[in-house]
Amino acid sequence: xxxxxxxxxxxxxxxxxxxxxxxxxxxxxxxxxxxxxxxxxxxxxxxxxxxxxxxxxxxxxxxxxxxxxxxxxxxxxxxxxxxxxxxxxxxxxxxxxxxxxxxxxxxxxxxxxxxxxxxxxxxxxxxxxxxxxxxxxxxxxxxxxxxxxxxxxxxxxxxxxxxxxxxxxxxxxxxxxxxxxxxxxxxxxxxxxxxxxxxxxxxxxxxx
Numbered sequence: 001x002x003x004x005x006x007x008x009x010x011x012x013x014x015x016x017x018x019x020x021x022x023x024x025x026x027x028x029x030x031x032x033x034x035x036x037x038x039x040x041x042x043x044x045x046x047x048x049x050x051x052x053x054x055x056x057x058x059x060x061x062x063x064x065x066x067x068x069x070x071x072x073x074x075x076x077x078x079x080x081x082x083x084x085x086x087x088x089x090x091x092x093x094x095x096x097x098x099x100x101x102x103x104x105x106x107x108x109x110x111x112x113x114x115x116x117x118x119x120x121x122x123x124x125x126x127x128x129x130x131x132x133x134x135x136x137x138x139x140x141x142x143x144x145x146x147x148x149x150x151x152x153x154x155x156x157x158x159x160x161x162x163x164x165x166x167x168x169x170x171x172x173x174x175x176x177x178x179x180x181x182x183x184x185x186x187x188x189x190x191x192x193x194x195x196x197x198x199x200x201x202x203x204x205x206x207x208x
């Protein structure tokens with residue numbers, strides 16, 4: 001009679017699957033829900049050694065570490081803010097926070113016949129009152145060796161360089177650089193060649 005009661009208890013706890021003492025203890029960690037339309041597994045605590053396949057995760061409160069994951073098409077998105085993670089080809093991830101969202105801003109300047117070995121102010125942009133500017137990318141185009149220094153007031157915050165073999169240089173900022181309201185951003189271009197040449201530069205970002 002006692003064995004029958006134990007088997008019956010196993011059927012009740014695990015939805016019809018026979019269980020022993022070790023299985024009942026494990027049921028405190030893993031919970032199975034069978035409602036006729038789906039089968040869910042909820043990990044409430046402990047460690048999972050191997051997961052063969054996951055088709056959908058509705059919610060995950062916390063995750064300490066993932067050692068190895070083979071991913072198909074996927075999106076990482078913050079459930080509260082909607083911020084998404086962008087995965088680059090080298091595996092690096094850049095997350096653009098909601099603080100950076102806002103009005104897109106770009107400044108484009110063409111400096112004609114910049115004298116040899118000379119630095120000039122190609123152009124400026126002053127951050128709108130009451131807003132913060134988030135710099136996302138800077139670029140420079142020249143036929144030879146040249147640099148553009150992006151200045152926040154009197155502080156250099158970014159530098160990009162071209163060479164005769166790499167005449168277009170684009171530098172994405174993986175962690176956005178912020179510039180406070182009222183600050184003047186200056187692009188200083190320098191011709192490092194022995195003859196005059198045209199230099200084009202650009203910065204792009206957003207204000208919020």
